Amino acid sequence: MSSVLYDTPGPRAKRRNVILSVVFVVLLLLLAWWVWSALDDKGQLEWSLWKPFTQSETWTTYLLPGLGETLKAAALAMVIALPLGAVFGIARLSDHRWVRGVAGTVVEFFRAIPVLLLMLFANEIYARSTDVGTENRPLYAVVTGLVLYNAAVLAEVVRAGILALPKGQTEAAQAVGLRKGQTMTLILLPQAVTAMLPAIVSQLVVIVKDTALGGVMIGFTELLSERATLAANYANVIQSFVIVAIIYIVVNFILTSFASWLEKRLRRSKRSTGAVLGADNIDDINAGEVGGSFATGGEGGGPSGFTFIKKK
Numbered sequence: 001m002s003s004v005l006y007d008t009p010g011p012r013a014k015r016r017n018v019i020l021s022v023v024f025v026v027l028l029l030l031l032a033w034w035v036w037s038a039l040d041d042k043g044q045l046e047w048s049l050w051k052p053f054t055q056s057e058t059w060t061t062y063l064l065p066g067l068g069e070t071l072k073a074a075a076l077a078m079v080i081a082l083p084l085g086a087v088f089g090i091a092r093l094s095d096h097r098w099v100r101g102v103a104g105t106v107v108e109f110f111r112a113i114p115v116l117l118l119m120l121f122a123n124e125i126y127a128r129s130t131d132v133g134t135e136n137r138p139l140y141a142v143v144t145g146l147v148l149y150n151a152a153v154l155a156e157v158v159r160a161g162i163l164a165l166p167k168g169q170t171e172a173a174q175a176v177g178l179r180k181g182q183t184m185t186l187i188l189l190p191q192a193v194t195a196m197l198p199a200i201v202s203q204l205v206v207i208v209k210d211t212a213l214g215g216v217m218i219g220f221t222e223l224l225s226e227r228a229t230l231a232a233n234y235a236n237v238i239q240s241f242v243i244v245a246i247i248y249i250v251v252n253f254i255l256t257s258f259a260s261w262l263e264k265r266l267r268r269s270k271r272s273t274g275a276v277l278g279a280d281n282i283d284d285i286n287a288g289e290v291g292g293s294f295a296t297g298g299e300g301g302g303p304s305g306f307t308f309i310k311k312k
Contacts, residue, residue, distance in 0.1 A: 039238070049234075049236040052234045058230065062226045062227070062229060063226060063230070063243070063244070063247070065221070066221060066223035066225065067247060069220070069222045069223070070208065070211045070222040073139060073222065074204065074207045074208045077143050077146035077147050077150060078150070078203075078204055080147045080151075081146065081150040081151040082151075084147065084154075085153070086155075086189075088103045088106060088152070088155035088158075089155040089162070090158065090184060090189070091103035092104055092155065092159050093162060107155045109152075110148045110151070111153065111156075113148075113149070115145050115149045115210050115213060116145070118145035119141050119142055119145030119213060119214055120217060120218065121145075122140070122144035122148075123137060123141035126141055126144075138218050138219050138220035138221070141214065141218055141220075142213075142214035142222075145213075145214070146210060149210075153203060154200065154203060157196050157203070158196065161193070162188050162189070162192045164195055165188060165191055165195070169187055169188060170183060170188065173188075197262055197263075198263035201259035205256055205259075208248075208251060208252060208255070209248065209252065211223075223247065224244060227241070227243075228240075
């Protein structure tokens with residue numbers, strides 16, 4: 001039996017794949033042994049360097065407060081960026097050319113600027129043009145930079161989610177006399193939100209990681225900057241990097257697992273009428289590969305598009 005995309009491996013191909021897998025595992029184990037030996041030779045595996053992480057004081061003084069600031073900045077950025085991105089995403093589908101032009105210019109402008117540069121620029125504006133204190137300024141700058149960039153990305157997520165719906169949804173709404181604004185708010189957007197949820201959660205992973213940029217450059221006391229203070233006090237630089245990396249992995253793994261579970265659940269749901277935008281769609285969105293106009297772009301139009309007005 002063969003697939004449309006590839007041929008099922010034969011006996012020789014299976015043996016070759018097994019051999020390559022074994023070789024890869026052996027090389028990976030050798031690399032791990034080499035790293036372990038190098039760390040052991042330099043005394044980096046001594047218990048005295050790892051012991052601070054078994055003490056509650058280390059966590060309550062450094063790691064947990066830093067993690068709390070990281071999650072707070074990420075949560076604030078997402079709460080603000082999501083509605084802002086929705087507004088610009090819908091504006092990019094407007095029938096008015098000037099609205100599409102303004103929204104498209106804003107979105108492409110902030111997508112093109114690195115997040116770190118946005119944070120630095122926001123920090124300077126808050127320092128020179130506002131009364132924001134030095135204690136809160138780094139948080140404001142980090143959140144501002146994250147909001148501006150991720151709102152632009154989420155605008156494309158919203159636009160892609162609406163365009164992914166079957167064309168019949170728009171046609172059915174027009175057939176029952178709904179205006180374009182009503183079609184967007186009552187028919188398209190609610191269904192698109194369901195399709196966009198996995199991609200939105202995946203973008204949250206990016207936001208969590210990008211908060212570390214503020215700690216490095218503008219003094220935001222997030223997890224990575226607290227790690228530096230911890231390492232300076234206990235002289236365990238490598239060990240602190242390992243522990244913080246594990247924390248980031250755990251947090252992002254939880255978010256990614258939730259996004260994957262949500263995506264599978266939505267794909268199995270009978271209520272879903274369009275394609276579900278998953279984590280894999282973020283790269284395509286950032287690359288600007290999604291296009292279209294106000295009308296939805298699916299090929300599932302026709303009479304089936306009237307299912308949303310069916311009464312049970």
